[in-house]
Amino acid sequence: MNAATTPLNIALALSSAGVPVLPLRRGKVPFGNCRSCKDGACGGRPNMKSAGPCQCPAPCHAWAAATTDAGVLTSPVWAAVWREAVAVAYHPGGVGLTVVDLDNAAAVAWARETLPATRIVQTTRGEHWLYRGAMPSSNAVRPGVDIKSLMQYARWLGPGTGRMAVLPAAVRALVVKEDTTPAPGEVVSSLPTRAPWSRQVATGCRHTERYVRTGLERGLALVRARAESGAGSQAFGVARFLAAQHTGCPGPCGLAAIGEEIVTAAVLVGVPESYARRAVANGLETAVERAA
Numbered sequence: 001m002n003a004a005t006t007p008l009n010i011a012l013a014l015s016s017a018g019v020p021v022l023p024l025r026r027g028k029v030p031f032g033n034c035r036s037c038k039d040g041a042c043g044g045r046p047n048m049k050s051a052g053p054c055q056c057p058a059p060c061h062a063w064a065a066a067t068t069d070a071g072v073l074t075s076p077v078w079a080a081v082w083r084e085a086v087a088v089a090y091h092p093g094g095v096g097l098t099v100v101d102l103d104n105a106a107a108v109a110w111a112r113e114t115l116p117a118t119r120i121v122q123t124t125r126g127e128h129w130l131y132r133g134a135m136p137s138s139n140a141v142r143p144g145v146d147i148k149s150l151m152q153y154a155r156w157l158g159p160g161t162g163r164m165a166v167l168p169a170a171v172r173a174l175v176v177k178e179d180t181t182p183a184p185g186e187v188v189s190s191l192p193t194r195a196p197w198s199r200q201v202a203t204g205c206r207h208t209e210r211y212v213r214t215g216l217e218r219g220l221a222l223v224r225a226r227a228e229s230g231a232g233s234q235a236f237g238v239a240r241f242l243a244a245q246h247t248g249c250p251g252p253c254g255l256a257a258i259g260e261e262i263v264t265a266a267v268l269v270g271v272p273e274s275y276a277r278r279a280v281a282n283g284l285e286t287a288v289e290r291a292a
Helices: 009-016 077-085 103-114 169-175 209-224 233-243 255-268 273-291
Strands: 021-025 085-089 097-102 117-123 128-131 138-142 144-146
Touching: 009 021, 009 077, 009 085, 009 128, 021 077, 097 103, 097 117, 138 169, 144 169, 144 233, 169 273, 209 233, 209 255, 233 255, 233 273, 255 273
Parallel strands: none
Antiparallel strands: 021 085, 097 128, 097 144, 117 128, 138 144
């Protein structure tokens, strides 16, 4: 390792570009809190979820200690830490980014099939997909997939390749929580009766009515089959798939009516209406984004 590639020099280069950084110790994890900050005794950093008064000059509280201040990075308090550091991490949310951390080949294959292309950084076991836009962080949003943004750090592994895309609705939808098991006897929602999809609302669709209805019924069956859990996520996937079939149509294709039928199916198996509508809207939007 030459002088230019030491963790401190990498951190200084990133901080000069406005990227908040922090050191990682052996095991590629943040350094532990100092005695005053241990077990949250200090109250936490002001920018953490539970805002506190901590003004500790040491790199405590993991991602919350990330900084662009060269004076802090080169301070005597941080000097001993940099001598032990083996890598550099950065705070994606602090620079308006979201990292979709794909931890294995199956997760990478899912992303290539589902998400819009963007800048990619190769990792030891998979890939980091970087998008412009910040959002809540969440681990294990699906097998092998973590979302690192507002309240997490990501290891710096280089700038990556490819043009960075805007954060898509499909990624935001991954961290939306759902409750598909309402209390016994509880009425989740009383949806008003709406007209089903028909040629009257799809005057510009290039498909036959039989084709559309067959695809829709199959999709609704998939949603209804998830009565125990996952109906909201299934509704997102069905909406995205069905909308994608119409990207070549001159329109209108009555996608709003299709969306209403998917929402109704999800609500009837226990998905809260607000979540169902958000999931379906995100699915329809994602199909449009991928076609653009």
